[in-house]
Amino acid sequence: MISLHGLTKVFPGGVRALDAIDLTVADGEFFALLGPSGCGKTTLLRTIAGLEIPTSGNIRINEADVTRLPPGRRDVAMVFQDYAIFPHMDVTDNIAYPLRIRKVPRAERVRKAAEVARRLSLADLLHRRPAQLSGGQQQRVALARAIACHPAAFLFDEPLSNLDARLRLEARTFLKRLQRELAVTTVFVTHDQAEALALADRIAVMSAGRMVQIGTPAEIFQRPSTTFVASFIGSTPMNLLPGTSTRGALHVAGAVRAAPAGLGEGDEIVYGVRPEYMGLSETERQDGIPGTVAVLENLGTGVLVTLESGDHLVQAVVPEGSEPALGVRRWAVPARSLVYRDGALLA
Amino acid sequence: MITDAAGLGRARATAFVLPALVLIAVFLVFPALWTIYLGLTDYRLTGLQAANPQVVGLDNYTSALGDPRFLSSLWLTVAYVGGSAVIGQAGLGFALAWVLRTRRGTVRRLVEGVVLLSWILPSTVVGFLWFALLDRDGGTLNALLGTPGFAWLLDHPLLSIIVFNTWRGTAFSMMLYSAALENVPPSHLETARLAGANVFQQLRDVVFPLIRRHVLTNLLLISLWTFNDFTPFVLTGGGPEGRSEILPIYVYNIALRGGELGLGAAVSFLILLINLVFALAYLRLLRGRRRQEATAAAGGPPA
Numbered sequence: 001m002i003s004l005h006g007l008t009k010v011f012p013g014g015v016r017a018l019d020a021i022d023l024t025v026a027d028g029e030f031f032a033l034l035g036p037s038g039c040g041k042t043t044l045l046r047t048i049a050g051l052e053i054p055t056s057g058n059i060r061i062n063e064a065d066v067t068r069l070p071p072g073r074r075d076v077a078m079v080f081q082d083y084a085i086f087p088h089m090d091v092t093d094n095i096a097y098p099l100r101i102r103k104v105p106r107a108e109r110v111r112k113a114a115e116v117a118r119r120l121s122l123a124d125l126l127h128r129r130p131a132q133l134s135g136g137q138q139q140r141v142a143l144a145r146a147i148a149c150h151p152a153a154f155l156f157d158e159p160l161s162n163l164d165a166r167l168r169l170e171a172r173t174f175l176k177r178l179q180r181e182l183a184v185t186t187v188f189v190t191h192d193q194a195e196a197l198a199l200a201d202r203i204a205v206m207s208a209g210r211m212v213q214i215g216t217p218a219e220i221f222q223r224p225s226t227t228f229v230a231s232f233i234g235s236t237p238m239n240l241l242p243g244t245s246t247r248g249a250l251h252v253a254g255a256v257r258a259a260p261a262g263l264g265e266g267d268e269i270v271y272g273v274r275p276e277y278m279g280l281s282e283t284e285r286q287d288g289i290p291g292t293v294a295v296l297e298n299l300g301t302g303v304l305v306t307l308e309s310g311d312h313l314v315q316a317v318v319p320e321g322s323e324p325a326l327g328v329r330r331w332a333v334p335a336r337s338l339v340y341r342d343g344a345l346l347a
Numbered sequence: 348m349i350t351d352a353a354g355l356g357r358a359r360a361t362a363f364v365l366p367a368l369v370l371i372a373v374f375l376v377f378p379a380l381w382t383i384y385l386g387l388t389d390y391r392l393t394g395l396q397a398a399n400p401q402v403v404g405l406d407n408y409t410s411a412l413g414d415p416r417f418l419s420s421l422w423l424t425v426a427y428v429g430g431s432a433v434i435g436q437a438g439l440g441f442a443l444a445w446v447l448r449t450r451r452g453t454v455r456r457l458v459e460g461v462v463l464l465s466w467i468l469p470s471t472v473v474g475f476l477w478f479a480l481l482d483r484d485g486g487t488l489n490a491l492l493g494t495p496g497f498a499w500l501l502d503h504p505l506l507s508i509i510v511f512n513t514w515r516g517t518a519f520s521m522m523l524y525s526a527a528l529e530n531v532p533p534s535h536l537e538t539a540r541l542a543g544a545n546v547f548q549q550l551r552d553v554v555f556p557l558i559r560r561h562v563l564t565n566l567l568l569i570s571l572w573t574f575n576d577f578t579p580f581v582l583t584g585g586g587p588e589g590r591s592e593i594l595p596i597y598v599y600n601i602a603l604r605g606g607e608l609g610l611g612a613a614v615s616f617l618i619l620l621i622n623l624v625f626a627l628a629y630l631r632l633l634r635g636r637r638r639q640e641a642t643a644a645a646g647g648p649p650a
Contacts, residue, residue, distance in 0.1 A: 051537050072543025084534035088556040097552070098542035149542070 001027050002048060002153055002185060007057035009043055009209075017043040019209040020057070025153075025202075028183040030176070032200035034190055036232070040209040041189045042157060048187060049155050050074050062152050072101075077146035078155040081162060083138045085130040091117065091141055092126045098149035116144045120178075136167050143175075147182065154179075154186040160195060172198055193233045197221060205229045223338065225345045227270055230338065236275045236304055239314055240340075241289070243271045250339070253312050255289040255331075260339050260347030269346070272338040275304060278316035280324065281331040288331030289314050293324050307332055379619075386613035392606035400609065407613035416589060417614065420597040424574060427509060427593050432573040435513030437566060440520025445550075447521075448528050459521075466518035474581025477511050481582075500583055504591035508579035516573070520565055527561035528554070560633060567629040571622055594618050 002025040009018040017040045025031045033041040046052045048059060050071035058067040066074045077098070085094050093100075095116055096109035104112070117123050120140040130138060139159060146154055160168045160175070176199050179186050190196050196203045197217040204214045205228075213225040224230035230238045243252035245263040250256070252271040263269070281288050291307030291314055298304075303323040307314045307330060314332045324330055339346045355363070386407055390400035411417045443462065447455050465473070480487045481499040489495050499507050531554055539549045555562065577595045579585075585592035585600055592600065594614070602611025 049537075049541060051540070071537070071541045076541065078538070078541050080534040080538065082532060082534055084532065084538040086535065086553065086556070097539075101539075101542045101544050101548060145538075 001025065001060075001062055002187065003060045004048070005058050005060075007044070007047065007059065008055045009040075009047055009052060010055045016209050018047065018054070021209075021211060023204065023211065023214070025185055025187060027185055030179050030186045030188065030199060030201045032188045032190060032196035032203045033206060034193060034196040034203050034232075035206035037191060039206040041191075041206050043209075044206070045078075045155050045157055045187060045189045048153075049076055049078050075152040076155055077149060077151040077153075078157065079139075079142045079146050079159045081158040083142040083159075083162075085138055085141050085145075087130050090127050090129055091122060091133070094130070094141055095122075095144045095148050097145060102149070112148055113144070116148045119147075120144050135163055136171060139163060139171060143178070152185065154184055156186065156188040158190055159188075161190070161192070168195075175199065194235055197233070205232060223345060224272075227272070227340050227343050230272050230340070234274055234276075236299075236315060236317060239271075239273045239275065239278065241271045241273075241312055241314070243269050245269060253289045253309050253314065256286050257334070257337070262346060263339075263341070267341060270340040270343075271334075272340060273334040273336070275315040275317045277334065277336040278314070279333045279335055280305065280316050280318055281333050282324075283331070285331050285333060288333040290329065290331055293326050293328050293330060296323055296326065305330075382612045382615055384612075385609055386616050388609045390609040390612075392603070392608055394606075396609075403609070407610045408617070411610060411614050411617065416592075417597065419589065420592050420594050423505060423591065424593040426505060427512070427576075427579075428570050428573045430505075430509040431512035432516070432569040433566060435509060436516045436520045436569050436573075437562075439513060440517045440522075440565075441524045443517070443521045444524035444528055447525065462518045462521055465514055466516065470578045471581060473515060474578065477582055481507060501587050504583045504587060508582055508591050508593075511579065511582060512573060512576065515578070516569060520569060523561060523565050524558070527558040531557050563629055563633050567626060570625060574622060574625070575618070 002023075004021050004023045007018055007021040007023075008016070010016050019040075021044060033044060035041045043052060047054050048061075050066070050069060054067065058065055060066065061074060061076065086097065089097070092110060092113045095113040096104075099109045099112060114123065114126060117126055120143060122137065122140055122144060125133065125137060125141075130141070133141065139162075142159065160171050163171055172195060179199075188196075188199060197220070200217060202214060202216055203220050204211045205220065206212065207228055213220060213229050215223075220229065220233055224233055224238075227240055231240060241253045243250050243257075245251075245259050245267045246265065248259055250259045250263075250269065250271065257271070284290070289307070289309050291309030293305060294308040294313070295306040296303055297306075298320075299317065300320075302317045302319055305316050305318055305323055307316070309332075316332050318324075351360075353360075385400075387402055387404060388400040389396050389403045389406075391397050443458065447458060468476075478500075479485075483489070483496060483498040483501070486499070488499065489497050535553045535557070536549055539553050544552060575595055576593070577599070579591060579593065580596050580599065583591040585596040589597075595618070598611050598614050598618070601607050601614070
């Protein structure tokens, strides 16, 4: 278990990278830190590792306060984006390096490295140098080195982002299964929302050194708590359209929609609809947003249709083969929607 | 394959290269060959042999190698190179580079500035500064330490020139190692730190394997420079009683002060041979390392 209390990091020069972070990662949980670059997610991971010293607040790993301990005494293992495999050592020596520092006898180290290597399908590569390994193999060596020393927690800093797209999907599945089997508490940093949704038990979306929302992938995807999270999550960006409430109804880009409870007269809102939850009607509807088909993008199993509606662009995903022709008029009808007032989720 | 990429033609290409070749021949090749020839004669600065030198074969070499003054000079030079170049400049230079590696701003610029200053000042100026520092009667060091009348240059001449040359040449090693350390990925050091490695283990397991080639190149350059260094002459003139008479000063003393140009030329040729052995040994080390890496890249030892 990792728990953080009031963790703050201010860099020299005044940049506040972490702003009073409170967080508890449960035993065996796969936890993702998600956010755009510069949001503080990597600083948070490095602070847990002990590579950065927090300005204030404390860090506990399995109930022990490690805030002032050096990295080597925190019992955590980290996998870096560039894998950080030592080029002058073969695979065995790389995997066994943490054991060597702990003065484990040579024979025991070699046995342990071989055992971990077998698990990660590296058994045939034990005598190779890193330069002779593919990207995927190098990534597994870095994982093996982290596993070999049985840490209390894994810290992953974008370990999949240097792999090519296809390999990344394979590695993702592999990583998730491995984490389930080992059941080691894992904190995973990524800027790829699809990766976070696919891998994590829980996700924290970060922005400007704060956690904007913490929740399961389903919660984060279905009910993003702010327009920032809403725009960040989802492989096709959510439609976020401005609207106003008048006389118990919402007026959004030419459509009249039912208003949720708690809205005052004349309130400015943002109406959010995922393209996947947007239908297209061929006939005029009062609850549909009128527009002209401007762009068609093939997604394989579906087509992303972009409607031009006045100053706004409205996107909808329709099943393959049912896309409209360019330039025709359509009405976009939301099936599921979210209403934000002042950037925060209302309903 | 096109060998004449610039389209000059043989004649014009030769015309371009010729001036440089002539200069090299006149000022480098000819004096070197002339020195080898002189080393085989009894040529002197003054007297009968100055006008009419005779070829004496290998006599100069046998008398030099049998001369205790030459052997003690060789030993002093080895101590000077080992103490001031390998331990002093390379050791201190690396230590400074390592400590300054994570520093930014004023402290770093100040230290770098001071270290560089000692490197770029002219030798004679530096020599007199150190003379003023180490002087027996009015010296700054004696004033600072409260040891009036202590004759550093007379009682510890070798130590004095070793400290002097360390101070003088550390900047080069520091800059070279600073550049080399930039190439060590932070994540490698951090991986070692997370494994619990102390500073010595980080240097042994991460840093030195990655900068080994820089270390060897630096050691080659500074030991050659120090081996041929004449600057200590400004401080001690080789004395007292030849206790700081390293080889370049020895050659100067026998050839120009003693007038035995033939013997001086023979010893110069010996110095050249020693330098060659140095260079070849370092090159072998570098190449040996590269061959190992090439073998590893080509498939490694059979698994």
